[in-house]
Amino acid sequence: xxxxxxxxxxxxxxxxxxxxxxxxxxxxxxxxxxxxxxxxxxxxxxxxxxxxxxxxxxxxxxxxxxxxxxxxxxxxxxxxxxxxxxxxxxxxxxxxxxxxxxxxxxxxxxxxxxxxxxxxxxxxxxxxxxxxxxxxxxxxxxxxxxxxxxxxxxxxxxxxxxxxxxxxxxxxxxxxxxxxxxxxxxxxxxxxxxxxxxxxxxxxxxxxxxxxxxxxxxxxxxxxxxxxxxxxxxxxxxxxxxxxxxxxxxxxxxxxxxxxxxxxxxxxxxxxxxxxxxxxxxxxxxxxxxxxxxxxxxxxxxxxxxxxxxxxxxxxxxxxxxxxxxxxxxxxxxxxxxxxxxxxxxxxxxxxxxxxxxxxxxxxxxxxxxxxxxxxxxxxxxxxxxxxxxxxxxxxxxxxxxxxxxxxxxxxxxxxxxxxxxxxxxxxxxxxxxxxxxxxxxxxxxxxxxxxxxxxxxxxxxxxxxxxxxxxxxxxxxxxxxxxxxxxxxxxxxxxxxxxxxxxxxxxxxxxxxxxxxxxxxxxxxxxxxxxxxxxxxxxxxxxxxxxxxxxxxxxxxxxxxxxxxxxxxxxxxxxxxxxxxxxxxxxxxxxxxxxxxxxxxxxxxxxxxxxxxxxxxxxxxxxxxxxxxxxxxxxxxxxxxxxx
Amino acid sequence: xxxxxxxxxxxxxxxxxxxxxxxxxxxxxxxxxxxxxxxxxxxxxxxxxxxxxxxxxxxxxxxxxxxxxxxxxxxxxxxxxxxxxxxxxxxxxxxxxxxxxxxxxxxxxxxxxxxxxxxxxxxxxxxxxxxxxxxxxxxxxxxxxxxxx
Numbered sequence: 001x002x003x004x005x006x007x008x009x010x011x012x013x014x015x016x017x018x019x020x021x022x023x024x025x026x027x028x029x030x031x032x033x034x035x036x037x038x039x040x041x042x043x044x045x046x047x048x049x050x051x052x053x054x055x056x057x058x059x060x061x062x063x064x065x066x067x068x069x070x071x072x073x074x075x076x077x078x079x080x081x082x083x084x085x086x087x088x089x090x091x092x093x094x095x096x097x098x099x100x101x102x103x104x105x106x107x108x109x110x111x112x113x114x115x116x117x118x119x120x121x122x123x124x125x126x127x128x129x130x131x132x133x134x135x136x137x138x139x140x141x142x143x144x145x146x147x148x149x150x151x152x153x154x155x156x157x158x159x160x161x162x163x164x165x166x167x168x169x170x171x172x173x174x175x176x177x178x179x180x181x182x183x184x185x186x187x188x189x190x191x192x193x194x195x196x197x198x199x200x201x202x203x204x205x206x207x208x209x210x211x212x213x214x215x216x217x218x219x220x221x222x223x224x225x226x227x228x229x230x231x232x233x234x235x236x237x238x239x240x241x242x243x244x245x246x247x248x249x250x251x252x253x254x255x256x257x258x259x260x261x262x263x264x265x266x267x268x269x270x271x272x273x274x275x276x277x278x279x280x281x282x283x284x285x286x287x288x289x290x291x292x293x294x295x296x297x298x299x300x301x302x303x304x305x306x307x308x309x310x311x312x313x314x315x316x317x318x319x320x321x322x323x324x325x326x327x328x329x330x331x332x333x334x335x336x337x338x339x340x341x342x343x344x345x346x347x348x349x350x351x352x353x354x355x356x357x358x359x360x361x362x363x364x365x366x367x368x369x370x371x372x373x374x375x376x377x378x379x380x381x382x383x384x385x386x387x388x389x390x391x392x393x394x395x396x397x398x399x400x401x402x403x404x405x406x407x408x409x410x411x412x413x414x415x416x417x418x419x420x421x422x423x424x425x426x427x428x429x430x431x432x433x434x435x436x437x438x439x440x441x442x443x444x445x446x447x448x449x450x451x452x453x454x455x456x457x458x459x460x461x462x463x464x465x466x467x468x469x470x471x472x473x474x475x476x477x478x479x480x481x482x483x484x485x486x487x488x489x490x491x492x493x494x495x496x497x498x499x500x501x502x503x504x505x506x507x508x509x510x511x512x513x514x515x516x517x518x519x520x521x522x523x524x525x526x527x528x529x530x531x532x533x534x535x536x537x538x539x540x541x542x543x544x545x546x547x548x549x550x551x552x553x554x555x556x557x558x559x560x561x562x563x564x565x566x567x568x569x570x571x572x573x574x575x576x577x578x579x580x581x582x583x584x585x586x587x588x589x590x591x592x593x594x595x596x597x598x599x600x601x602x603x604x605x606x607x608x609x610x611x612x613x614x615x616x617x618x619x620x621x622x623x624x625x626x627x628x629x630x631x632x633x634x635x636x637x638x639x640x641x642x643x644x645x
Numbered sequence: 646x647x648x649x650x651x652x653x654x655x656x657x658x659x660x661x662x663x664x665x666x667x668x669x670x671x672x673x674x675x676x677x678x679x680x681x682x683x684x685x686x687x688x689x690x691x692x693x694x695x696x697x698x699x700x701x702x703x704x705x706x707x708x709x710x711x712x713x714x715x716x717x718x719x720x721x722x723x724x725x726x727x728x729x730x731x732x733x734x735x736x737x738x739x740x741x742x743x744x745x746x747x748x749x750x751x752x753x754x755x756x757x758x759x760x761x762x763x764x765x766x767x768x769x770x771x772x773x774x775x776x777x778x779x780x781x782x783x784x785x786x787x788x789x790x791x792x793x794x
């Protein structure tokens with residue numbers, strides 16, 4: 001019964017979405033106020049029903065109801081509760097349902113709380129949002145019904161890929177999905193504004209929190225995904241330029257650009273057409289990301305579903321939405337009036353530089369990710385584009401971008417004097433130059449990119465706080481603090497990246513229990529190998545102690561796990577985090593002489609990569625709270641003024 | 646600057662940036678286009694020693710040899726027509742076994758030996774490295790029988 005109720009709720013939600021679209025489309029054409037008034041409750045009802053449907057699917061997974069095909073295929077009753085829960089979206093159908101659920105909730109949220117936008121633009125936005133959702137509803141109901149029953153009912157489910165049985169990964173996909181869907185809302189706003197030709201600061205201010213929110217989730221999702229790959233794969237690397245990683249990086253790059261251009265539009269009423277274009281591109285990138293991951297075209301660890309029919313369906317959706325939006329953009333861009341102008345040396349100028357650099361990096365990642373697929377589709381020849389390409393192509397541009405980031409916030413809007421900029425940025429420049437000098441003298445064999453990266457990071461870390469210099473800190477708006485924190489986070493992450501690539505020390509040995517392994521100042525004592533058992537796995541565990549210099553003894557236990565359900569082996573790295581870095585120990589295979597392969601890395605300051613990511617996201621959160629609060633206060637004041645009249 | 650001019654400048658700047666990106670990508674992809682090699686590719690057209698390449702194929706049955714240091718393995722990768730000797734120092738992936746697919750990043754040394762820096766093996770039954778799809782996995786398996794005998 002639960003499955004049937006879920007399916008009915010899903011159909012109802014789909015019908016309401018159709019109604020929402022029709023009300024918007026017909027209402028706008030006929031300029032009917034009653035239609036405008038009806039669209040809000042419909043959007044809210046749609047959100048409620050689709051959420052109900054998703055909650056019921058979670059319920060089925062928690063109860064391990066094996067009569068539902070999706071549960072039987074992707075879950076197992078012996079799995080820990082957390083992974084039953086997360087298993088809801090760890091598969092194709094569930095993740096698509098999560099996608100429409102988040103979209104439905106976003107639509108309901110806009111309908112309930114968006115008050116500053118022109119009424120017609122709001123209606124157009126909700127209609128656009130419904131139009132996007134409709135494609136996904138069709139996809140779910142026609143080709144991937146999550147509530148399909150299975151007969152005969154199996155006694156046990158088929159489990160989940162043990163690599164994915166990890167708390168980090170359980171919440172990684174939904175985090176990215178929130179980001180993708182947030183960008184779809186930004187896209188709906190852009191379409192709404194294009195339809196009603198209402199592109200201006202009010203539209204930018206309504207769109208900004210959604211861009212910020214999406215960007216925060218994407219930042220967190222990428223950070224978490226990178227950390228997951230780092231500790232779960234046991235290779236010691238934190239970014240592999242895997243197409244699936246790129247699929248999440250591309251929307252982030254577009255969202256970062258959009259975030260900065262929408263600020264120009266909201267504050268200075270400039271970059272109108274460009275902001276619209278970026279909103280279209282950002283959403284396109286999240287659709288392409290979903291397509292790459294979901295269609296199985298990449299045949300990689302992340303592609304759980306390999307099914308060409310689904311691939312073609314998503315590709316068709318992709319073509320309709322992106323093609324439609326591009327066409328609308330091409331039709332309407334001529335009627336978008338030129339925004340206010342600015343000089344080359346100005347805050348706007350720096351933000352344009354930021355946008356250009358981000359777009360170029362995005363284009364380079366895009367080409368590198370899709371080029372091998374294209375070549376294979378056309379010629380059948382297989383080739384891969386690997387880290388050498390991506391590092392070479394994006395590294396120098398990323399450094400340039402970070403340099404622009406240091407200068408941008410110190411510039412005035414509209415027009416500034418290059419000489420006074422030089423004055424303001426002199427201290428960060430000195431810090432960067434001094435760091436470069438010190439690094440060249442005291443270190444050997446650092447790559448040029450890491451060398452420049454570390455020096456630049458030192459300069460940017462100082463420069464990021466410059467906007468607070470000589471300001472009344474209590475009267476400085478919250479979003480300025482957000483920017484400071486996010487920019488500082490970039491510097492922190494950059495230190496982690498450069499330090500990891502330059503100062504990592506590694507030891508690989510075949511050791512017997514009782515042996516000692518040293519790397520840097522660490523002494524590892526290999527105690528014994530013991531068998532251990534978890535809820536649905538057994539493992540061989542190495543008992544070791546690690547000591548830094550003459551410091552405290554830490555216990556570490558790298559494992560080799562066997563998962564019973566899937567007949568799969570994974571190695572669980574042991575990590576020991578200290579303030580100045582991370583010790584990373586992997587246990588390999590044993591040999592006939594009683595030796596075990598042990599690989600040990602000492603990675604100075606590597607956690608800064610992810611701390612930086614968290615700081616960036618926190619900065620975004622501060623900015624969002626600040627903007628929302630200011631918007632709320634301004635509305636209160638306006639209402640008060642109106643009441644006084 | 647007139648309004649029209651500023652927009653034109655921005656559009657041109659954007660175009661120049663994108664074309665620049667395309668050229669950069671094309672330049673960087675020149676080397677990368679031949680990044681992936683099968684043993685036959687290496688036999689046909691040997692890449693220069695020291696150039697980073699990716700090698701893919703099947704681990705030949707009976708070819709895995711462990712060195713005395715306990716952390717280095719030597720094995721042969723084959724694709725049905727040609728073979729390539731590989732050496733790897735490190736922990737082999739969990740499902741690295743004879744007869745399974747493998748993708749290795751590394752370089753050829755002066756003696757024609759492929760020195761792998763990373764090894765990627767089939768993770769589980771659902772996962773085959775993209776490059777290995779369609780390569781005959783059964784070729785060269787007759788060695789199993791000789792081993793059994």
